[in-house]
Amino acid sequence: MxxxxxxxxxxxxxxxxxxxxxxxxxxxxxxxxxxxxxxxxxxxxxxxxxxxxxxxxxxxxxxxxxxxxxxxxxxxxxxxxxxxxxRYGEVTFEARFTPFRHLGVFPEQAVHWDWMAPLISGAGRPVKVLNLFAYTGIASLIAARAGAEVTHLDASKKAITWANHNQALSGLEDAPIRWICDDALKFLNREVRRGNRYDGIIVDPPKYGRGNKGEVWRLFEDIPELLSLCRALLSDDPLFLVATVYAIRMSSRSLHNGVAEALSDLPGTVESGEMAVADPAGRAISSAIFARWPQG
Ligand SMILES: C[S@@+](CC[C@H](N)C(=O)[O-])C[C@H]1O[C@@H](n2cnc3c(N)ncnc32)[C@H](O)[C@@H]1O
Missing domain, CATH: 2.60.40.1180 (Golgi alpha-mannosidase II)
Incomplete structure (x- = not known):
């Protein structure tokens, strides 16, 4: 402590x-x-x-x-x-040389895939998962493979097409995944009005982004609303929420405080820190911060 x-x-x-x-x-x-x-x-x-x-x-x-x-x-x-x-575990996906230096997968995210899959498969009941800013969809596929009904949201049609391709490569064509091309905040507000609820939520917002109709996403300004909408969308017996942020001057403590505030009425604690991969000489490179609930 x-x-x-x-x-x-x-x-x-x-x-x-x-x-x-x-x-x-x-x-x-x-x-x-x-x-x-x-x-x-x-x-x-x-x-x-x-x-x-x-x-x-x-x-x-x-x-x-x-x-x-x-x-x-x-x-x-x-x-x-x-x-x-x-491949990661049972999920297969396509890597590509993108002009943004990425290859369609962020390897350090695996720490959250390994954490959420047993929460889903061990729930012993139908589980609904929402994946926001879902990019190439590896987390969506891992959640679906673990047995969840998944709602996958991204504002980019290209990213959704890539995620669809990854679904086929993984042999998960029949998995219950709803693909949504929309602005994250707009969709969340609509889902709250519709009364839809989710047992697990994954959020990986960029520093700056655009919704499908040009809506502007700015991390520092918009993340408080995003987290409180996520809280409103959690089911009565929620399993998890995980938020990650890349390449930004924000401490994991700050993200921790935001998530803890949004989930303050729930039992259990928030865990936070950094996500890294290490080279054989033991030098870990941390590329992202996270906060997730519940701890452990
Ligand atoms: C997964 S996030 C961040 C990826 C990576 N972790 C990073 O920091 O570069 C990027 C994704 O968010 C999506 N995105 C950006 N703005 C959005 C918005 N307003 N609503 C929904 N998705 C958005 C992009 O299309 C992209 O696929």
């Missing part, structure tokens, strides 16, 4: 991957393996020295280069497939 009487922040390490590895890190970059491909991407947090020598870093398949976002791009050592399959 911290002096505030709350659990101290935790560092959750995603170490259950076969198809992903952080091979090395340092000198402002990270060397990773996504399925068959090795890639180098900028990582300003890696302020230490790489453990592997230059030859390992030079032998990669693809490098994301460029100082500023506008001029950044992938460069390839040879002709590569631009899309390939990866």
């Amino acid at each position: 911290s002096r505030l009487g709350e659990p101290a922040p935790v560092l959750l390490l995603a170490d259950g991957w076969e198809d992903y590895q952080l091979l090395d890190s340092g000198a402002g970059r990270k060397l990773e393996r996504y399925g068959p491909h090795t890639v180098v991407r900028p990582e300003p947090q890696a302020i230490w020295r790489p453990a592997l020598d230059d030859s390992a870093w030079d032998a990669v398949d693809a490098t994301f280069e460029g100082a500023d976002e506008a001029a950044s791009r992938w460069s390839f050592a040879r002709t590569l497939s631009q899309a390939w399959k990866m």
Whole structure:
């Protein structure tokens, strides 16, 4: 316990991957393996020295280069497939080299997939899960595989098409997943009015985003409303809520306080901290903060 009487922040390490590895890190970059491909991407947090020598870093398949976002791009050592399959547990999905340096999967999110799946499968009753800002849908597929009826929401049609493709790759075509292309806040307000409820909610909002009709999402301004709408949408016997935030100057304590306030009438405690992957030399790179309920 911290002096505030709350659990101290935790560092959750995603170490259950076969198809992903952080091979090395340092000198402002990270060397990773996504399925068959090795890639180098900028990582300003890696302020230490790489453990592997230059030859390992030079032998990669693809490098994301460029100082500023506008001029950044992938460069390839040879002709590569631009899309390939990866697996986490029983879920299969497609990874791609996106212009935004991401590959369609955020490996550190696995700590939440491993946490929520047994909550769903062990509930012993029908479970409804809402996945907001759901992107390529891996969390939706893991929840569906664990037995949940899932509502998957994203404002981007392209992202939903990618998630649909991942559903087919995972052999979950018949799973009860409702695909919704909408603005998150608009949808939540509508769901509250309609009286729909969910047993588990996953939220991974970006710092800045656009709804499908151009609605503007700004994390700091909008997250209080988002969390209180999520609270209103939780069922009478809720199982979980997990919120993650990437690449932003917000502490996990701040997100913790927001979630704790929104869920203050529920029993149990909120757990918060950082999500990371570690290289073989033991250097963990934390890319996101989280707060989730209930703890443990
Ligand atoms: C999963 S979030 C953040 C992904 C990743 N964790 C990061 O920080 O880059 C990104 C997703 O949110 C979606 N999005 C952005 N603004 C939205 C909005 N107002 N309503 C619904 N989805 C939105 C985007 O289409 C995208 O798929």
